[in-house]
Amino acid sequence: MAKVRVYELAKEFGIESKAVMAKLQELGEFVRSASSTVEAPVVRKLKEAFAAEAAASGKGDGKADTASATDAAPTQARAEAPAAEKAAPAPTDGGKPAPSRPTSPVVPPAESPAAKVGTPSPQPTDEQAAERPRPAAPGTDAGAGQAPTPRPVPTPPRPGPPGPTPGGPAVRAGEQPRPKPAAPRPGAGPRPGNNPFTSTTGMRGPRTERQEPAARREDRTGIPRPSPAMMPPRADDRPGGPRPNPAMMPPRPMSRGVPAGRGGPGGRSGGPSARTGGAGSRAGAPSGRTGTPGRAGGGIGRLGGGGRPGGGAPAGAPPRGGFGGRGGGRGRGGAAGAFGRPGGPTRRGRKSKRQKRQEFDNMQAPTIGGVRVPRGGGQKVRLPRGASLTDFAEKIGADPAALVQVMFHLGEMVTATQSVSDETLQLLGAELDYDVEIVSPEDEDRELLESFSIEFGEDEGDEEDLQPRPPVVSVMGHVDHGKTKLLDAIRGENVAAREAGGITQHIGAYQVSTEVDGEERKITFIDTPGHEAFTAMRARGAQLTDIAVLVVAADDGVMPQTIEALNHAKAAGVPIVVAVNKIDLPDADPAKVRGQLTEYGLVPEEYGGDTMFVDISAKARLNLDDLLEAIVLTADATLDLRANPNQAAQGVTVEAHLDKGRGPVATVLVQRGTLKVGDSIVVGPAYGRVRAMLDEHGQQVDKALPSRPVLVLGLSSVPRAGDNFLVVPDDRVARQIAEKREARERNASFAKRSPRVSLENLTELLTERQALNLIIKGDVSGSVEALEDALSKIDVGEEVDLRILHRGVGAVTENDVNLASIDNAIIIGFNVRAQSRSVERLAEQEGVEIRYYSVIYQAIEEVEAALKGLLKPEYEEVQLGTAEVREIFRSSRFGTIAGCLVTSGVIRRNAKARLLRDGAVVADNTEIASLRRFKDDATEVREGFECGLTLQNFNDIKIGDVVETFEMREKPRD
Numbered sequence: 012m013a014k015v016r017v018y019e020l021a022k023e024f025g026i027e028s029k030a031v032m033a034k035l036q037e038l039g040e041f042v043r044s045a046s047s048t049v050e051a052p053v054v055r056k057l058k059e060a061f062a063a064e065a066a067a068s069g070k071g072d073g074k075a076d077t078a079s080a081t082d083a084a085p086t087q088a089r090a091e092a093p094a095a096e097k098a099a100p101a102p103t104d105g106g107k108p109a110p111s112r113p114t115s116p117v118v119p120p121a122e123s124p125a126a127k128v129g130t131p132s133p134q135p136t137d138e139q140a141a142e143r144p145r146p147a148a149p150g151t152d153a154g155a156g157q158a159p160t161p162r163p164v165p166t167p168p169r170p171g172p173p174g175p176t177p178g179g180p181a182v183r184a185g186e187q188p189r190p191k192p193a194a195p196r197p198g199a200g201p202r203p204g205n206n207p208f209t210s211t212t213g214m215r216g217p218r219t220e221r222q223e224p225a226a227r228r229e230d231r232t233g234i235p236r237p238s239p240a241m242m243p244p245r246a247d248d249r250p251g252g253p254r255p256n257p258a259m260m261p262p263r264p265m266s267r268g269v270p271a272g273r274g275g276p277g278g279r280s281g282g283p284s285a286r287t288g289g290a291g292s293r294a295g296a297p298s299g300r301t302g303t304p305g306r307a308g309g310g311i312g313r314l315g316g317g318g319r320p321g322g323g324a325p326a327g328a329p330p331r332g333g334f335g336g337r338g339g340g341r342g343r344g345g346a347a348g349a350f351g352r353p354g355g356p357t358r359r360g361r362k363s364k365r366q367k368r369q370e371f372d373n374m375q376a377p378t379i380g381g382v383r384v385p386r387g388g389g390q391k392v393r394l395p396r397g398a399s400l401t402d403f404a405e406k407i408g409a410d411p412a413a414l415v416q417v418m419f420h421l422g423e424m425v426t427a428t429q430s431v432s433d434e435t436l437q438l439l440g441a442e443l444d445y446d447v448e449i450v451s452p453e454d455e456d457r458e459l460l461e462s463f464s465i466e467f468g469e470d471e472g473d474e475e476d477l478q479p480r481p482p483v484v485s486v487m488g489h490v491d492h493g494k495t496k497l498l499d500a501i502r503g504e505n506v507a508a509r510e511a512g513g514i515t516q517h518i519g520a521y522q523v524s525t526e527v528d529g530e531e532r533k534i535t536f537i538d539t540p541g542h543e544a545f546t547a548m549r550a551r552g553a554q555l556t557d558i559a560v561l562v563v564a565a566d567d568g569v570m571p572q573t574i575e576a577l578n579h580a581k582a583a584g585v586p587i588v589v590a591v592n593k594i595d596l597p598d599a600d601p602a603k604v605r606g607q608l609t610e611y612g613l614v615p616e617e618y619g620g621d622t623m624f625v626d627i628s629a630k631a632r633l634n635l636d637d638l639l640e641a642i643v644l645t646a647d648a649t650l651d652l653r654a655n656p657n658q659a660a661q662g663v664t665v666e667a668h669l670d671k672g673r674g675p676v677a678t679v680l681v682q683r684g685t686l687k688v689g690d691s692i693v694v695g696p697a698y699g700r701v702r703a704m705l706d707e708h709g710q711q712v713d714k715a716l717p718s719r720p721v722l723v724l725g726l727s728s729v730p731r732a733g734d735n736f737l738v739v740p741d742d743r744v745a746r747q748i749a750e751k752r753e754a755r756e757r758n759a760s761f762a763k764r765s766p767r768v769s770l771e772n773l774t775e776l777l778t779e780r781q782a783l784n785l786i787i788k789g790d791v792s793g794s795v796e797a798l799e800d801a802l803s804k805i806d807v808g809e810e811v812d813l814r815i816l817h818r819g820v821g822a823v824t825e826n827d828v829n830l831a832s833i834d835n836a837i838i839i840g841f842n843v844r845a846q847s848r849s850v851e852r853l854a855e856q857e858g859v860e861i862r863y864y865s866v867i868y869q870a871i872e873e874v875e876a877a878l879k880g881l882l883k884p885e886y887e888e889v890q891l892g893t894a895e896v897r898e899i900f901r902s903s904r905f906g907t908i909a910g911c912l913v914t915s916g917v918i919r920r921n922a923k924a925r926l927l928r929d930g931a932v933v934a935d936n937t938e939i940a941s942l943r944r945f946k947d948d949a950t951e952v953r954e955g956f957e958c959g960l961t962l963q964n965f966n967d968i969k970i971g972d973v974v975e976t977f978e979m980r981e982k983p984r985d
């Protein structure tokens with residue numbers, strides 16, 4: 012089922028949106044407004060709730076019926092899950108609930124006790140429903156084949172989304188008022204705390220897949236188990252004394268050799284529930300001794316303390332071959348007897364030794380690289396981009412140092428606190444059997460805003476709160492087809508001409524008016540031509556364009572970038588209006604353009620298609636009004652452009668820069684709400700209060716309605732194009748959101764640029780890599796990004812790295828200098844200077860170099876030269892000379908002396924040498940240790956002369972060998 016909006020649901024139910032919202036709230040679902048979307052499971056839940064209400068009031072009116080009818084799928088699923096029905100009879104009859112057959116008829120959701128008592132009971136998804144234990148499939152688990160005819164037992168506890176507890180047919184037949192399962196009824200059934208076989212005992216952790224079979228096993232014990240809500244509150248008052256806090260217990264590594272004792276102190280608390288608790292619950296045994304129902308099964312959240320797998324029992328506990336944390340209630344002997352079956356006979360459904368061994372193996376923490384870390388069992392772990400191993404460890408209750416070791420074992424060297432890449436997190440997750448979900452920046456941002464109860468991107472209120480807004484248009488097309496000219500022409504025609512005296516400013520977007528059918532209509536143009544800007548914005552999640560104008564020169568026809576632009580617009584689902592430009596030229600062929608574009612799915616209206624083509628001349632200002640009209644008509648025909656102007660403003664940044672006089676300024680496009688002077692605003696990582704707003708004519712405005720672009724003054728820093736903006740209740744919230752965003756961006760960028768150190772490249776990284784660290788400051792975010800981009804493309808080989816430690820808009824500050832001095836970086840100021848003389852002085856003091864540029868290419872050239880300067884010199888071998896061995900003399904003092912004739916070049920003392928015999932090298936990397944001419948020492952002997960020489964550390968010289976000498980010379984780099 013697709014997402015639906017609240018008002019659509021209201022329509023479907025034939026009631027007011029408010030009633031739907033109220034119901035949702037009652038069900039524990041938060042929706043902001045009638046136009047908020049509702050997820051499919053929530054819709055189902057809602058329908059169930061309405062159906063239940065209708066059934067309860069005895070009306071069973073058509074709407075409720077419709078609701079259940081429309082929801083046939085889950086009902087079906089429930090029908091196929093008799094275990095769920097089986098669970099229905101509450102143990103009000105002394106623990107003998109009415110039997111039910113696995114093939115009981117469909118139970119309408121309205122009949123569910125949960126629904127009747129109004130308990131919020133989120134409907135399970137179809138899969139969940141289908142996942143219910145089915146008595147019809149005995150033998151699938153422990154106790155296979157021993158399971159008797161399915162016996163009704165209460166639903167096993169379901170932490171996480173509580174499943175429904177649909178009523179069984181027997182109960183329905185009697186139309187007995189169902190007891191509220193939530194009410195503890197001491198004495199009515201077996202005391203759950205006394206029942207060591209109950210799997211409900213204190214189950215707290217979320218249910219994992221692995222728990223399911225255990226739950227099924229418990230079902231077969233035939234003992235009715237009450238729902239968790241029926242459990243006596245806590246066991247501190249029970250024999251066994253106070254339960255030690257698991258968090259206080261020292262985590263104990265599990266050892267295969269000394270398994271946690273089942274009857275040991277660690278093993279008693281969990282009872283069977285611990286078995287159903289997955290990795291987490293098995294672990295928690297330190298609560299031992301008390302027999303506390305299931306606190307040991309504290310689930311994942313408790314892993315940090317005694318909750319580690321194997322943390323159950325002291326290492327020295329009697330090795331009774333069980334699981335830490337499993338035990339007590341069900342164990343043989345020990346205090347468990349006081350609460351249940353004291354070491355009774357082996358029951359049906361008990362696990363075999365083999366199974367236990369298997370389970371033990373499963374829960375055994377991996378011993379990667381000699382460390383033990385909890386195994387996830389496929390559990391989901393959400394981590395933000397750029398998280399560190401410490402963050403990961405925190406989530407899974409492990410020791411960060413252990414994770415560092417695991418990574419080491421996996422061949423990657425990372426520190427515990429270092430931000431790591433997505434792949435590293437995934438790799439670690441896969442190794443530990445966790446399903447790592449890297450939370451995207453968008454999701455993270457949504458969560459961040461939600462934490463302040465702010466929702467971005469949705470109009471508040473009802474249908475009737477929405478009012479028409481002008482379309483936002485981007486102009487795209489091939490190079491030189493006239494995009495800029497067209498944007499200028501439209502602006503010139505409509506803006507400058509009408510605003511007498513107004514000086515048209517380039518602020519990144521402008522609004523024009525045109526008359527369509529006697530009505531004045533506005534259109535907002537994004538003033539940055541080209542689809543790069545369009546796609547860059549989209550890449551940042553900002554889709555602000557409603558309509559794309561595709562400019563095609565009539566003389567040139569469709570070109571590669573025309574197609575590219577077209578595809579981008581199509582991918583974004585944006586309708587296209589084609590402007591066939593340059594029709595003033597003699598070789599203009601507008602018909603050809605139409606024909607060509609038809610092939611790409613843009614069929615002109617006149618050919619029976621739905622795309623409007625307008626022949627224009629941007630230069631001659633021909634038919635520009637027709638183009639504007641076509642835009643309005645296309646918008647009217649294909650889009651429902653409405654927004655709520657009466658809410659806190661939200662929108663997107665179109666452009667931003669640092670203005671010398673005004674500080675950071677950003678052109679924002681209001682998408683919904685009305686932006687007013689004085690509003691507290693967050694724009695990406697910048698925040699502030701709107702000090703003033705200017706329109707494209709440089710005129711001050713006090714408010715901006717949806718689709719209105721305005722230049723905003725008063726921000727703390729310069730945001731990036733594509734950053735969203737939103738008005739928040741007060742400055743404090745604005746600052747907090749902005750700071751969190753900034754921290755997140757910093758982390759993410761650290762993760763991106765910290766090189767992955769692996770065992771393979773460690774030596775290389777430690778010994779050979781040199782890095783040029785840079786800090787880039789520029790006047791506008793665009794130039795900083797462009798410079799960073801260009802610099803990162805400089806390639807001088809593997810040996811030298813360019814690292815951009817920080818980039819930002821604005822003057823070079825003291826902070827920049829401090830950072831540069833710590834990390835030995837050079838600061839590049841692009842069209843900016845040091846903030847003050849004191850900053851310059853600090854730089855001098857710290858020996859930090861600040862280079863100023865105003866031409867991008869100059870900056871690139873110099874950085875490239877600097878990088879080359881960092882390269883280690885390259886050497887090449889240059890031959891000096893060769894000598895042939897003619898005679899051999901042995902000397903007790905010098906070893907073997909070779910009497911040689913220099914056959915080429917020169918032989919020098921101390922020169923590097925190698926000895927060749929029959930063309931093969933017999934000694935390399937040696938040196939001419941001594942050189943004599945007759946009886947005298949010589950420094951060099953030239954070609955044609957004889958000499959005596961010895962080689963360093965080499966005496967096995969033979970007559971006929973050739974001594975070759977050479978030197979290593981630095982090679983100039985190109």
Ligand SMILES: Nc1nc2c(ncn2[C@@H]2O[C@H](COP(=O)(O)OP(=O)(O)OP(=O)(O)O)[C@@H](O)[C@H]2O)c(=O)[nH]1
Pocket residue numbers: 488489490491492493494495496497540541592593594595596627628629630631
């Ligand atoms: N004859 C004629 N020339 C035009 C017309 N529109 C634009 N031009 C010329 O075409 C050339 C390119 O125009 P631009 O507006 O710069 O084209 P563009 O698509 O923005 O180009 P890029 O920014 O390089 O992608 C300029 O020399 C314009 O004067 C027109 O309608 N008729």
